[in-house]
Amino acid sequence: xxxxxxxxxxxxxxxxxxxxxxxxxxxxxxxxxxxxxxxxxxxxxxxxxxxxxxxxxxxxxxxxxxxxxxxxxxxxxxxxxxxxxxxxxxxxxxxxxxxxxxxxxxxxxxxxxxxxxxxxxxxxxxxxxxxxxxxxxxxxxxxxxxxxxxxxxxxxxxxxxxxxxxxxxxxxxxxxxxxxxxxxxxxxxxxxxxxxxxxxxxxxxxxxxxxxxxxxxxxxxxxxxxxxxxxxxxxxxxxxxxxxxxxxxxxxxxxxxxxxxx
Numbered sequence: 001x002x003x004x005x006x007x008x009x010x011x012x013x014x015x016x017x018x019x020x021x022x023x024x025x026x027x028x029x030x031x032x033x034x035x036x037x038x039x040x041x042x043x044x045x046x047x048x049x050x051x052x053x054x055x056x057x058x059x060x061x062x063x064x065x066x067x068x069x070x071x072x073x074x075x076x077x078x079x080x081x082x083x084x085x086x087x088x089x090x091x092x093x094x095x096x097x098x099x100x101x102x103x104x105x106x107x108x109x110x111x112x113x114x115x116x117x118x119x120x121x122x123x124x125x126x127x128x129x130x131x132x133x134x135x136x137x138x139x140x141x142x143x144x145x146x147x148x149x150x151x152x153x154x155x156x157x158x159x160x161x162x163x164x165x166x167x168x169x170x171x172x173x174x175x176x177x178x179x180x181x182x183x184x185x186x187x188x189x190x191x192x193x194x195x196x197x198x199x200x201x202x203x204x205x206x207x208x209x210x211x212x213x214x215x216x217x218x219x220x221x222x223x224x225x226x227x228x229x230x231x232x233x234x235x236x237x238x239x240x241x242x243x244x245x246x247x248x249x250x251x252x253x254x255x256x257x258x259x260x261x262x
Contacts, residue, residue: 011057015109143198
């Protein structure tokens with residue numbers, strides 16, 4: 001076992017990763033649809049999967065650095081093993097293997113590839129790393145419908161970053177304010193009926209919830225509201241596209257909520 005030291009939380013600073021390796025990971029984790037993004041201009045192979053691996057590594061490195069906890073990142077000789085948190089269709093865990101670079105390079109390691117737990121590459125590690133952890137209590141995953149929801153509508157509708165995430169036909173529509181206010185009121189009633197429509201996400205080391213807003217009709221989600229608990233109420237200042245919301249939510253678990261997966 002190598003001496004444990006603080007490591008960078010940035011995957012691409014820690015290791016050289018060939019993007020074509022994502023194709024291999026996608027094949028291993030084919031139980032999930034990693035091609036959901038349809039409107040993104042990102043040309044990266046499987047943007048959701050790439051985002052997932054980058055931020056999973058970041059979280060594992062944070063957990064490792066906090067207490068030099070080798071339960072999350074395992075070093076052995078010149079190799080490093082992490083748990084991707086993904087599984088094959090037959091429910092075998094998938095790991096990411098790194099090896100120390102023999103040459104002087106910017107990154108001290110390079111990614112060898114992704115391997116299922118029964119592989120020879122993984123079996124060489126007596127200790128298997130744990131998957132990333134994001135929550136300290138199950139209550140972090142439950143939206144409290146008893147608390148008021150306070151939305152900064154002015155910021156969402158006037159901030160350029162937020163506004164460009166709205167449907168194109170609504171961005172300069174004179175009826176946008178009324179449609180947005182109406183969507184928020186309908187959302188509150190939907191939450192009363194089913195608190196599970198609130199999907200948790202982990203963002204900037206904080207737990208938040210993703211909530212669906214329907215601007216055109218009551219059943220089709222057009223935009224996603226990100227809200228965070230502050231004491232005895234929730235606040236919302238940001239909206240996301242469905243693609244962005246799915247990518248963020250996937251860090252914690254595979255989303256099963258209909259409005260986010262259809």
